[in-house]
Amino acid sequence: MGGISGAGRRVAGRYRLGERIGAGGMGTVYVAVDELLGRTVALKQVRLFALEPAAAEGTRSRVMREARAAARLHHPNVVSIFDVIVEDGEPWLVLEYVPSRSLDDVLKERRTLDPFEVARIGTGVAAALAAAHAGGIVHRDVKPANVLLGGTGEVKLTDFGISRVVGDLSLTASGMLVGTPTYLAPEVANGEDATAASDVFGLGATLYTAVEGGAPFGQLVDGNLLLLLRRTAEGKIEPPVRSGPLTGPMMRMLDPDPARRPPATAAVQELSSLMAGPVAVRSAEPIRTPAPPWQPPPVPPSRRSRRGLLVATALVLAAVLVTTLVIVNRPGVTDSNDGAAPAAAPSSEPTEPCDTSKGELSIGFVGPLSGELVNWGVGTRQAAELAVRQANRTCRVPGYDLRLNPMDDTSDEGRAAAAATTLVQTGVVGVIGALDSFTGRAVQGVLNPAGIVHLSPSSGPDEMTRGGGATPQRPYRNYFRVGARDSDQGLAAGQYAADFMMVKSVAVVDDGEAFGSRLASTFADRVTRNGATIVMRERIQRGTTDFSALVAAIAAAGPELVYFGGPETEAGPLSKQLGAAGVKAPLMGGEGIVSDRFIALGGRPDDLGTYPRAETYPERSVAFLQAYADEGFGEPISDYDIYSYDATNALIAALAKVLSTGGWGPHRRAELVEAVQKTDLLGASGRVAFDEFGDLRDRQLMVFRLRNDGFYSEVALIPN
Numbered sequence: 053m054g055g056i057s058g059a060g061r062r063v064a065g066r067y068r069l070g071e072r073i074g075a076g077g078m079g080t081v082y083v084a085v086d087e088l089l090g091r092t093v094a095l096k097q098v099r100l101f102a103l104e105p106a107a108a109e110g111t112r113s114r115v116m117r118e119a120r121a122a123a124r125l126h127h128p129n130v131v132s133i134f135d136v137i138v139e140d141g142e143p144w145l146v147l148e149y150v151p152s153r154s155l156d157d158v159l160k161e162r163r164t165l166d167p168f169e170v171a172r173i174g175t176g177v178a179a180a181l182a183a184a185h186a187g188g189i190v191h192r193d194v195k196p197a198n199v200l201l202g203g204t205g206e207v208k209l210t211d212f213g214i215s216r217v218v219g220d221l222s223l224t225a226s227g228m229l230v231g232t233p234t235y236l237a238p239e240v241a242n243g244e245d246a247t248a249a250s251d252v253f254g255l256g257a258t259l260y261t262a263v264e265g266g267a268p269f270g271q272l273v274d275g276n277l278l279l280l281l282r283r284t285a286e287g288k289i290e291p292p293v294r295s296g297p298l299t300g301p302m303m304r305m306l307d308p309d310p311a312r313r314p315p316a317t318a319a320v321q322e323l324s325s326l327m328a329g330p331v332a333v334r335s336a337e338p339i340r341t342p343a344p345p346w347q348p349p350p351v352p353p354s355r356r357s358r359r360g361l362l363v364a365t366a367l368v369l370a371a372v373l374v375t376t377l378v379i380v381n382r383p384g385v386t387d388s389n390d391g392a393a394p395a396a397a398p399s400s401e402p403t404e405p406c407d408t409s410k411g412e413l414s415i416g417f418v419g420p421l422s423g424e425l426v427n428w429g430v431g432t433r434q435a436a437e438l439a440v441r442q443a444n445r446t447c448r449v450p451g452y453d454l455r456l457n458p459m460d461d462t463s464d465e466g467r468a469a470a471a472a473t474t475l476v477q478t479g480v481v482g483v484i485g486a487l488d489s490f491t492g493r494a495v496q497g498v499l500n501p502a503g504i505v506h507l508s509p510s511s512g513p514d515e516m517t518r519g520g521g522a523t524p525q526r527p528y529r530n531y532f533r534v535g536a537r538d539s540d541q542g543l544a545a546g547q548y549a550a551d552f553m554m555v556k557s558v559a560v561v562d563d564g565e566a567f568g569s570r571l572a573s574t575f576a577d578r579v580t581r582n583g584a585t586i587v588m589r590e591r592i593q594r595g596t597t598d599f600s601a602l603v604a605a606i607a608a609a610g611p612e613l614v615y616f617g618g619p620e621t622e623a624g625p626l627s628k629q630l631g632a633a634g635v636k637a638p639l640m641g642g643e644g645i646v647s648d649r650f651i652a653l654g655g656r657p658d659d660l661g662t663y664p665r666a667e668t669y670p671e672r673s674v675a676f677l678q679a680y681a682d683e684g685f686g687e688p689i690s691d692y693d694i695y696s697y698d699a700t701n702a703l704i705a706a707l708a709k710v711l712s713t714g715g716w717g718p719h720r721r722a723e724l725v726e727a728v729q730k731t732d733l734l735g736a737s738g739r740v741a742f743d744e745f746g747d748l749r750d751r752q753l754m755v756f757r758l759r760n761d762g763f764y765s766e767v768a769l770i771p772n
Contacts, residue, residue, distance in 0.1 A: 062087075067084045067086055067146065068084055094131075094150070096144065097144050129176045129179050129207055129209060130183065131200065131208045131209070151202060154198070155262060159265075164294060167295055167297060170295075171326045172205075173207050175323040181251050181319075184212075185251070186674040194235065236254075249315075252313045253310070259295075259298065260289075260306065263294055297326055301326060408451065411452065412454075414480045415481060415484065415700065415703065416457050417436050418475070418483060418495050419432050419433055420461060420487065420491075422460055423463050425488075429487065431692065434683075435697040435700070436484050441683070448704055463487075465491055466494070468491035469494040472498035472499055476498060482505040482703045483499055484507055485509070487510045488510070489512070493516070505530050506528075508532070508699070510692045511533065512533070512535065512664070514538055526744065526745045532747075536748070540751050541574075542642075546578025546579040549579050549615075550578060550583075556612060557610070559606050559609055561588070561591070561618075561626070562616070562618055563617065570617070571641070572616075572617030588605060588611065594621075599626050603630055606630065606637075614635070614637050618642075620644035620645060620653060621644075621649075621653065623644055623655070627656050628653070628655075631656045638656070640659065641662075644661070645662075645758075650758075659758045660757050697737075706724055728742070729742055750771060752771050
């Protein structure tokens with residue numbers, strides 16, 4: 053007997069089947085309701101009853117392998133697997149339900165798609181593959197039928213049913229081809245194992261089909277599989293005629309030589325940059341490329357300006373380029389630091405012990421290792437520790453053994469100054485930290501007279517690098533910031549509002565604090581340069597809960613957008629009261645808008661927030677996350693860890709360069725400062741290179757929009 057099927061049936065005592073939504077070689081897919089959790093899922097029934105016992109067992113093993121492989125992937129462009137169950141001897145996969153159509157179905161209806169639309173779809177698939185490959189997973193069947201397109205534009209790669217985890221024993225017979233013939237890579241058609249490069253070829257073939265209206269090696273004609281495989285094995289591709297600017301990236305993916313194909317991470321960058329330029333020219337509206345659900349965890353209240361990207365949503369970071377609009381292309385960067393090692397430590401370690409004959413060198417760390425912000429402090433300390441351990445394992449600083457000397461500032465200025473004083477007295481080569489504005493100034497006040505280099509992973513006040521005057525003037529030669537400045541958020545918001553929302557009237561409100569007023573003023577400056585009118589400019593008191601008078605004035609002014617410079621504690625209630633008064637204009641602000649607390653306090657759908665910097669090299673951020681996990685730290689990863697890691701690696705690379713010409717001593721502190729100034733390397737979070745003020749040259753801001761479902765969509769990636 054076959055397994056349970058049909059609408060209304062219950063599987064495993066909890067999944068109520070609905071309509072059939074798909075069928076294929078491995079079985080049937082139903083929409084279903086998980087009656088235990090009250091959510092809609094997709095159930096994929098794998099039919100085994102018609103198979104011989106040996107074949108059934110092999111298929112069952114393959115299904116379990118699919119479950120293991122897919123369960124390792126948590127990525128917005130991959131259909132998630134929640135569970136695998138057995139009913140009447142047949143396995144069922146419990147999958148994320150994505151209301152969608154396959155790209156194959158769309159092409160049957162439309163035949164071809166616009167090259168820029170194909171680039172957008174391809175970017176999502178490439179990011180899914182980048183995440184899979186980073187986890188050692190090869191999909192092995194990338195084709196239009198396995199690409200799902202959501203009703204609002206989501207792109208999801210599904211059906212890892214014949215994928216395998218690299219290193220697992222293959223369950224296929226020797227020489228057996230696994231994959232769909234029309235999308236096979238030449239090496240697979242020649243009998244070789246599928247690899248990550250084969251997946252990239254499948255992506256290229258999928259793009260070719262979508263833009264040209266047919267597969268690159270033609271279709272299966274009259275069942276003549278051998279003829280199709282011969283054309284595939286020979287790599288004879290019909291030259292594309294409709295692909296336009298997509299031609300170059302697509303044909304690189306279709307290179308017959310797998311060694312010459314770009315990795316999936318490079319495909320993400322090529323396709324997303326191709327997507328961005330023409331779309332920006334063609335549309336005055338913001339690009340509504342749907343993003344995956346992204347929800348930051350609760351953020352404790354603090355007087356500091358909270359900054360940093362939530363890298364705890366690990367593989368979401370690998371998709372930043374997928375779901376965003378890059379307004380201006382970044383300049384090319386090199387993976388170098390004038391010959392020093394890159395920020396990501398090599399995967400292999402020396403076979404011989406490192407030379408540590410010259411002794412030990414200490415790198416200081418200052419952060420909140422206890423108190424309200426302990427989750428951030430411990431995470432950043434562990435990330436710095438990871439960089440130090442990797443440096444020691446790989447002999448990054450020949451002759452020396454590096455040690456991290458962490459000090460707790462409890463988020464208190466006095467404790468921070470005392471910690472910095474202790475570090476100076478112990479002779480550290482440099483210091484990583486502190487996290488917030490107040491402790492950052494306190495630590496810098498001690499380190500600057502001593503000439504000790506100071507790299508902060510988060511502290512954002514403009515004054516730390518630009519001074520407090522009208523004309524930017526660097527106050528501290530020894531201070532470097534691995535992140536965006538506070539004012540960058542206002543400028544990015546202004547650029548998005550002016551260039552993509554094209555607003556003509558704006559109300560601007562701030563809370564009178566340094567952070568909020570700076571964001572508001574920089575936003576106003578940027579948006580008015582584009583011809584917008586500031587119809588209101590108001591200031592509130594921190595702690596205000598009743599905004600009735602302000603809301604009435606805003607309603608009377610009728611702006612298209614309300615910008616608020618301040619935290620979510622006031623932004624949420626203000627947005628709620630604006631909505632209650634019938635004001636349709638969305639509220640826009642800084643990072644506090646992108647938080648669950650803002651939503652809880654009344655944030656409305658379509659409200660917008662900026663968030664400092666985004667990962668632009670997914671393979672590097674994923675490698676960092678994996679290394680962090682492998683190190684076995686007791687605490688989970690937190691907001692600023694990836695920047696602390698990059699800051700520490702920048703310091704270590706500069707130290708290695710200085711010590712290549714002699715030993716360490718306090719007299720070399722100025723040399724180290726100058727070596728950090730000349731840093732130019734690719735870190736886990738992106739390019740680490742400093743301008744003349746000690747700020748990152750590439751400071752990037754993400755613009756998020758709050759959706760109706762309570763999640764945030766990334767709508768634009770804006771460089772400085």
